[in-house]
Amino acid sequence: MVYTGVLTKMQTEFLEPIQYYLVFENDFIHINQLLNKTIDLKRVGHQCLSCGLDRPIYRQGFCKTCFFNKPLAGDWIMRPELSTAHLGIEDRDLEYEKNVQLKPHIVYLANSSNVKVGVTRKSQVPTRWIDQGAHEAIEIVEAPNRYLAGITEVALKDFVADKTNWRTMLKNDIKDEDLLEWRHRLKSHIPEEALPYFIENNTETHISFPVSQYPEKPKSLNLNKTQQYSGKLVGIKGQYLIFEDNTVFNVRANEGLVVDLSI
Structure with a gap:
């Protein structure tokens, strides 16, 4: 079975152990059910999480234009001390910033x-x-x-x-x-x-995570460099998929990539 969609961070459910879900536009996958199965990942494109265009992803799932212009990627996201909405001072979009910062x-x-x-x-x-x-x-x-x-x-x-x-x-x-x-x-x-x-x-x-085998020497998979990968899934921790051959894949770090996921 092949699922195609834009990668966003896995959704989670706080159970024992944590339950993980990969949500695409028309499908969702309960990742825990894929443990001990072989998964094939293939990059087939890009889709900016803000504008939705097929552009190279710059950071945080955004194309370069959106990263430097949209309020979702303001500096205060990574550096909360730069927040100014409490002073009524706008960074990129004051209403958006109030809605997030004043909570x-x-x-x-x-x-x-x-x-x-x-x-x-x-x-x-x-x-x-x-x-x-x-x-x-x-x-x-x-x-x-x-x-x-x-x-x-x-x-x-x-x-x-x-x-x-x-x-x-x-x-x-x-x-x-x-x-x-x-x-x-x-x-x-x-x-x-x-x-x-x-x-x-x-x-x-x-918190406990669904991992049956931890990697001794983790090797990070980058689908922009290696377009396709196949491996046996043996664990999920944080936003990482852990494979039997020590390969690990950070789903969140690859947000905005359009992938085929085959089981």
């Missing part, structure tokens, strides 16, 4: 390859942690807007990592951490204006 945001600690600090909209918990391949996570601040969450993240970067090592995460070369202790340790470094939103009492969230 509750969570500053969290997650352990995927190491303990890291991050920011996400409250509505994206625990999806954000799942996408990062975190096996444990905890909220530490619930801010009323993206800016306050962003400056909190920046302040904590001096004391805890802010990036995930994807190879370590995929090899499962990780250890459990006491995130409650981490939260207590970092409290004194939270900016004064964000301190009223510190979360005193909550517990860790634990």
